[in-house]
Amino acid sequence: MAKILKRERLVPNVHVIEVEAPEIVRKCQPGQFVIIMPDKKGERIPLTVADWDKKKGSITSVFLVVGTSTHKLAELKAGDDIPVFVGPLGKPSEIEKFGTVLVAGGCFGIAAIYPIARALKQKGNKVITLIDVKANYLLYWEEKLRAVSDQFHVSSRDSFYDCKEYIPHTLESLLKKEKKIARIHSIGCTYLMYTCAEATRPYEIQTLVSLNPIMVDGTGMCGACRVTVGGKTKFACVDGPDFDGHLVDWDELFMRRKSYFDDEIHSMCYWEKKNFP
Amino acid sequence: MADNKKDMPPELKEKLKAGFNQEWRKELRKSFPMKERMKIKRQKMPERNPDERNQDFFEVNRGLRAKAAVAEAKRCWDCANPQCVKGCPVGIDIPAFVKMIEIGDFDQSVRKLKETNALPAICGRVCPQEIQCEVVCNLKKATGTPVAIGNLERFVADYEREKGDMFIPSLPPSTGKKVAIIGSGPAGLTVAGDLALKGHKCTIFEALHVPGGVLWYGIPEFRLPKKILEAEVDYLKKLGVELRTNFVVGLTATLKELKKEGFDAFFVGTGAGLPNFMRIPGENLVGVYSANEYLTRVNLMRAFEFPEYDTPVYLGKNAVVLGGGNVAMDSVRTAKRLGAEESTIVYRRSRVEMPARIEEVHHAEEEGIKFHFLTTPTQFIGDDRGHVKAMECIQMELGEPDDSGRRRPIPIEGSEFIMEADLVVVAIGNSPNPLIPQTTPQLKVGRWGNIEVDWDTMATSMKGVYAGGDIIRGGATVILAMGDARIAANEMDKYLQNHKKK
Numbered sequence: 001m002a003k004i005l006k007r008e009r010l011v012p013n014v015h016v017i018e019v020e021a022p023e024i025v026r027k028c029q030p031g032q033f034v035i036i037m038p039d040k041k042g043e044r045i046p047l048t049v050a051d052w053d054k055k056k057g058s059i060t061s062v063f064l065v066v067g068t069s070t071h072k073l074a075e076l077k078a079g080d081d082i083p084v085f086v087g088p089l090g091k092p093s094e095i096e097k098f099g100t101v102l103v104a105g106g107c108f109g110i111a112a113i114y115p116i117a118r119a120l121k122q123k124g125n126k127v128i129t130l131i132d133v134k135a136n137y138l139l140y141w142e143e144k145l146r147a148v149s150d151q152f153h154v155s156s157r158d159s160f161y162d163c164k165e166y167i168p169h170t171l172e173s174l175l176k177k178e179k180k181i182a183r184i185h186s187i188g189c190t191y192l193m194y195t196c197a198e199a200t201r202p203y204e205i206q207t208l209v210s211l212n213p214i215m216v217d218g219t220g221m222c223g224a225c226r227v228t229v230g231g232k233t234k235f236a237c238v239d240g241p242d243f244d245g246h247l248v249d250w251d252e253l254f255m256r257r258k259s260y261f262d263d264e265i266h267s268m269c270y271w272e273k274k275n276f277p
Numbered sequence: 278m279a280d281n282k283k284d285m286p287p288e289l290k291e292k293l294k295a296g297f298n299q300e301w302r303k304e305l306r307k308s309f310p311m312k313e314r315m316k317i318k319r320q321k322m323p324e325r326n327p328d329e330r331n332q333d334f335f336e337v338n339r340g341l342r343a344k345a346a347v348a349e350a351k352r353c354w355d356c357a358n359p360q361c362v363k364g365c366p367v368g369i370d371i372p373a374f375v376k377m378i379e380i381g382d383f384d385q386s387v388r389k390l391k392e393t394n395a396l397p398a399i400c401g402r403v404c405p406q407e408i409q410c411e412v413v414c415n416l417k418k419a420t421g422t423p424v425a426i427g428n429l430e431r432f433v434a435d436y437e438r439e440k441g442d443m444f445i446p447s448l449p450p451s452t453g454k455k456v457a458i459i460g461s462g463p464a465g466l467t468v469a470g471d472l473a474l475k476g477h478k479c480t481i482f483e484a485l486h487v488p489g490g491v492l493w494y495g496i497p498e499f500r501l502p503k504k505i506l507e508a509e510v511d512y513l514k515k516l517g518v519e520l521r522t523n524f525v526v527g528l529t530a531t532l533k534e535l536k537k538e539g540f541d542a543f544f545v546g547t548g549a550g551l552p553n554f555m556r557i558p559g560e561n562l563v564g565v566y567s568a569n570e571y572l573t574r575v576n577l578m579r580a581f582e583f584p585e586y587d588t589p590v591y592l593g594k595n596a597v598v599l600g601g602g603n604v605a606m607d608s609v610r611t612a613k614r615l616g617a618e619e620s621t622i623v624y625r626r627s628r629v630e631m632p633a634r635i636e637e638v639h640h641a642e643e644e645g646i647k648f649h650f651l652t653t654p655t656q657f658i659g660d661d662r663g664h665v666k667a668m669e670c671i672q673m674e675l676g677e678p679d680d681s682g683r684r685r686p687i688p689i690e691g692s693e694f695i696m697e698a699d700l701v702v703v704a705i706g707n708s709p710n711p712l713i714p715q716t717t718p719q720l721k722v723g724r725w726g727n728i729e730v731d732w733d734t735m736a737t738s739m740k741g742v743y744a745g746g747d748i749i750r751g752g753a754t755v756i757l758a759m760g761d762a763r764i765a766a767n768e769m770d771k772y773l774q775n776h777k778k779k
């Protein structure tokens with residue numbers, strides 16, 4: 001059992017959750033994730049660790065509300081107990097002094113990229129942060145991110161920002177302007193990571209992506225999370241979640257993420273009917 | 278690997294002899310001659326109707342009634358040289374517990390069993406008795422049908438549990454020593470029980486949210502009801518064992534960090550959790566599962582109650598399971614229960630080489646499972662959504678025996694054919710779980726990633742760290758895991774007695 005310390009809506013459909021987890025905090029590093037189960041009948045789902053507080057012994061994650069599990073999480077209040085909160089899982093992101101690093105995030109990835117940006121900055125890198133939002137009211141954690149970035153850019157289709165571009169276009173213009181980018185790290189929905197990887201491919205800049213296949217145990221026991229990278233099958237929960245975006249078999253990942261499309265809708269309808277008759 | 282056909286240790290021989298010479302046993306043997314005993318038929322295990330049971334997850338076997346159990350116990354000759362004990366990997370005093378059933382003293386019988394086997398209700402259900410104690414039973418040589426030792430074991434264990442007052446031995450004063458047990462499978466549970474009874478403070482760390490290991494997430498309810506496991510875990514809690522679920526040793530804390538926290542000795546029983554795949558094209562298509570994932574979704578996450586439970590599992594019309602062991606049998610029977618029209622085993626060797634328990638194969642056949650022997654897939658074929666829809670297979674013939682002594686399957690050229698399959702479960706074995714070895718570089722591991730131990734003591738290359746079960750053997754059995762655990766617990770107790778807190 002783990003205790004919820006906070007659960008708040010950040011922007012429409014995106015919530016932050018803070019959970020008491022003194023043991024996980026001690027070991028947690030940027031790029032790792034936890035597996036959380038909202039209630040006894042719930043599913044085990046992975047969430048990236050977006051921040052932690054050593055003193056308080058708490059872990060913070062940000063999630064996008066999509067299906068049953070994330071709807072259930074969005075209903076939790078401070079003081080509630082959840083049956084599973086286990087971690088830190090996965091390999092930590094590689095944090096070295098690379099020179100200039102561009103970090104790109106969208107959706108829940110805006111938060112998920114934060115500890116990576118912070119650690120890269122602490123190591124002495126020049127950090128260029130690029131965030132993608134559909135509209136300006138969907139941007140959150142801007143202050144936090146600015147504090148650990150040397151440059152802060154937003155790509156958006158919103159007239160608030162004077163650009164009408166999706167992340168790869170902004171990324172390309174940045175790549176043209178900043179000649180010395182040593183590597184790129186992107187987190188967000190699969191499509192965002194895919195387009196970032198495709199945008200950097202011609203430039204041959206190492207592009208890391210934090211893959212998000214469906215998982216069950218998160219400890220390498222089941223193989224649900226298998227992805228093909230460089231022609232080899234990898235278990236994302238133990239071999240990743242970070243992989244070289246230029247080597248990932250994206251079609252397979254898109255396809256495997258849709259494994260339970262019909263079941264997910266069924267589950268959502270069932271839950272809604274039960275809770276909001 | 279360990280040699281389990283060792284001669285009986287002298288202490289065991291002594292113990293058996295002492296039991297054999299007890300007055301009441303002598304009387305009992307005299308009271309009913311061997312010839313008469315041979316006339317009694319083996320008591321049939323009552324089973325649920327196959328066409329009914331293959332629709333649900335309730336247990337298949339209903340257990341012997343007391344009268345039948347006593348009759349079965351009467352069949353046993355109480356041999357001077359009981360071969361069955363030699364066949365048992367942990368050397369249970371079989372004639373003693375069986376004869377106590379014959380005289381109706383079920384309470385004593387359970388206690389006798391528990392002297393050597395901490396989990397009799399589980400072993401009575403899942404041990405491969407037909408290749409262990411029952412195959413060598415002297416009565417089998419004489420009549421062809423051995424004493425139903427497994428069914429009797431299950432009977433007395435169930436009797437005790439159902440009666441409601443499990444015997445809780447009195448605990449010795451605390452030694453002040455702390456033991457960390459990693460993994461809550463049969464190996465870990467056994468070590469915890471044994472060391473708690475010696476007065477050490479035991480904490481079990483388990484990565485998943487429920488204790489039990491494979492007994493929970495692997496072996497289905499219809500073969501091993503979860504309430505039995507829950508009773509065993511409750512018993513351990515009553516002995517003062519602490520359970521910490523949702524704790525992945527190596528990630529949440531390493532062995533070294535736990536040591537700093539004051540644990541004096543360690544037992545690693547993390548099992549063989551790494552699923553093997555075929556490594557053929559199309560294996561990552563949707564609808565192709567490892568047996569671990571398939572069974573975990575159903576047993577641990579309760580996908581059979583979807584959508585009341587949130588975790589889904591793919592329900593095939595044509596389910597195919599690759600493999601011939603217990604894991605394959607459990608998977609194929611699960612698919613049938615979840616509504617597959619056809620549920621088929623595809624195995625590369627023939628029936629006689631199948632490593633599954635005979636009873637399970639028999640039950641599977643009764644439930645309408647199909648078997649395709651001497652066949653192996655060469656690739657999986659998907660539809661336009663990336664869903665598996667068929668397999669290309671090749672036929673095999675058996676050649677010379679290989680290292681395992683089983684005849685090696687050889688593909689027959691040009692025999693490829695297509696088999697329809699919209700759900701495939703790969704059940705071709707597991708490898709030792711790599712998490713602990715990876716995060717504990719000082720631990721010596723063998724060729725298959727198994728932790729290396731001294732087979733006489735179960736000590737690993739690290740002082741104070743012991744290991745047992747599937748993590749040292751690769752996929753093995755419940756009783757071997759428990760046997761290792763018994764040896765380890767004994768040695769750990771000795772180690773702890775000499776160990777001074779720093």
Ligand SMILES: Cc1cc2nc3c(=O)[nH]c(=O)nc-3n(C[C@H](O)[C@H](O)[C@H](O)COP(=O)(O)OP(=O)(O)OC[C@H]3O[C@@H](n4cnc5c(N)ncnc54)[C@H](O)[C@@H]3O)c2cc1C
Binds near residue numbers: 033044070257
């Ligand atoms: C390593 C990793 C880190 C992640 N970090 C975050 C994060 O920080 N914030 C966030 O919002 N999301 C994150 N995700 C994705 C998140 O786990 C899914 O959005 C979530 O599981 C959806 O569950 P649901 O029941 O609400 O939706 P569903 O209706 O079940 O599914 C919606 C979508 O989520 C995916 N999904 C479903 N079940 C799982 C599962 N068990 N594991 C993974 N994906 C699943 C499916 O592909 C589907 O397309 C991460 C995924 C991974 C693998």
Ligand SMILES: Cc1cc2nc3c(=O)[nH]c(=O)nc-3n(C[C@H](O)[C@H](O)[C@H](O)COP(=O)(O)OP(=O)(O)OC[C@H]3O[C@@H](n4cnc5c(N)ncnc54)[C@H](O)[C@@H]3O)c2cc1C
Binds near residue numbers: 460634
């Ligand atoms: C489907 C199936 C059917 C089977 N049927 C039979 C049968 O009929 N008869 C028989 O004798 N045997 C059977 N077996 C084999 C038997 O179950 C195993 O040999 C036995 O369970 C091994 O016990 P163990 O304690 O070594 O490991 P396991 O039972 O595998 O338990 C290991 C535990 O350790 C946990 N763990 C792993 N890593 C960590 C970590 N780093 N930190 C914390 N916890 C960790 C795991 O989550 C797991 O709970 C079957 C196996 C399967 C999968």
Ligand code: SF4
Binds near residue numbers: 353359416
């Ligand atoms: S060998 Fe068979 S008959 Fe003899 S003691 Fe053992 S179970 Fe009884």
Ligand code: FES
Binds near residue numbers: 218222223224226
């Ligand atoms: S989630 Fe099960 S192996 Fe990765």
